[in-house]
Amino acid sequence: MTDAAKLPGISWLAADWGTSSLRVWAIDGSGRVIASATSGRGMGSLTSEEYEVAFLELAGDWLPQEPTGRIPVLVCGMAGAKQGWQEAGYSQVPCPPVDPVALTRVRVQDPRLDVFIVPGICQLEPPDVMRGEETQLAGLTASGILDGTVCMPGTHSKWVRLAGGRVEAFATFMTGELFAAITQHTILRHSLSEGSSFDSKAFLGGVGQGLEGSSALAGNLFSIRASGLLGQDGGDAASRISGLLVGTELAANQALWREGEAHLVxxxxxxxxxxxxxxxxxxxxxxxxxxxxxxAGLKQVRSAMLENAA
Amino acid sequence: MTDAAKLPGISWLAADWGTSSLRVWAIDGSGRVIASATSGRGMGSLTSEEYEVAFLELAGDWLPQEPTGRIPVLVCGMAGAKQGWQEAGYSQVPCPPVDPVALTRVRVQDPRLDVFIVPGICQLEPPDVMRGEETQLAGLTASGILDGTVCMPGTHSKWVRLAGGRVEAFATFMTGELFAAITQHTILRHSLSEGSSFDSKAFLGGVGQGLEGSSALAGNLFSIRASGLLGQDGGDAASRISGLLVGTELAANQALWREGEAHLVxxxxxxxxxxxxxxxxxxxxxxxxxxxxxxAGLKQVRSAMLENAA
Incomplete structure (x- = not known):
């Protein structure tokens, strides 16, 4: 099969398909990446019918022109959401990061592809979900980190508790999305400086304020506006807002990061x-x-698939 | 003077000029309101040159056609901001709600008007400002409420500490503006029901959650999204989001509302x-x-002006 591919040696494909982007890697039989590509065609801009085309646009040139067998494609991320390529369900905590027998096989037109989507993880109480991060956690456990706290900053930051290589519990914080909404859609947009760069002093001032007086977030935010009106210099406002939100997130997760290492991903x-x-x-x-x-997580899933098949 | 007015008996005009609206009252010599009108021409949609025209559009018909003397106009609110009609400065806490000798006299074209803007109040540590609420506080102290906690919910909620009829300290919370930004500009907009009405159970659930785990606001917000994805019914999402934000505001102000009455304005x-x-x-x-x-506050300021003049 692989001999007929335009990219000689291709064994399988790994894909991270998020809300705003798609990244694909071509991997050979010994696990080496022999090609990779990225596009902006994320889940947010696609209907379910458009996924296969978007995938082939990016990775189609690597595939053999004549089908000689199906090449496995392992996909993680928002492509498995209800509005994605095909819904991939959730494993429920406590559970391993990725259960290789719970993959969802996608119906595709192209006879050269055999597509599998990794399930997300859900938690019923308090209700929470993740999609994509579970694969990073699989990579982390594959590297030998089986216990402790993992913090995955982003639009929706995740704080995860690992125990014995399993996901015990997790919590999502909309910190990145709140930062965007606050700096773009509230009066604080008037406090931002044009073309400002990261100001670590203002950021850390915000972190301290957020950590100490985390319940006063809506008040601490307004004081950024007021200090500007009163001619006080509080440093770069965007850095301070970011710090306040991160400090508030740290306040809510003190029990996790105070007890040992915090693995940041x-x-x-x-x-x-x-x-x-x-x-x-x-x-x-x-x-x-x-x-x-x-x-690393997708490779781990691929190895587990092969072991199960053997 | 007042005999020549088109609105007989007019003695002075009171105006509340906010960011999004203008409200004007015509008041006779015995303090009774003899006319009132409202327009949507708030500070947010006006340049400083446009205020006089906007005012006359709303209240001009009440004035005498021929100038027989200047009719006093007392204005409070955002018209006194830097981007307003004319900047009116701030009194600094601790201070009375409105100092009648600190009014700012506005340069106007129309010989029938004598316009004064009430100053706002500022606080240097922590930095904070108010404009408009100080006049409501003057109305409250005029009614005999001289001490205690005042909470003024809104786009920017204010929590005020009164002592002996003076403003001791205050804090602004961007609760209303955060609610708008979160429900319109984050993923939670997908959790809102079309045409939903206030759901007191969901609201109070949010209040309890916000009050207890106030630092976890960004996490509690995401769980609204996750519970929807997992098919759990958490009640009306907008009511719950509002409750979470109000609960978080109450957590930050526990020392105030737990010690006695909370005067809500x-x-x-x-x-x-x-x-x-x-x-x-x-x-x-x-x-x-x-x-x-x-x-009531503007009437109080008018009385104090007359006393000072006497």
Missing amino acids: GDSRLVENYALAIRTVGGRPVVHDGEALVL | GDSRLVENYALAIRTVGGRPVVHDGEALVL
């Missing part, structure tokens, strides 16, 4: 800010690359 | 919700009509 810049905040308030952050962990 | 519907929340968690709300208090 995600986007470099945002993760660096969380690491700075956690270090400054006395915690022990350990930073992990989010993209590398997605790939 | 403002818009009927919103004030009723705050009263329900405070009563349910064991406080003692007393509801006051916001519009009546603005007018």
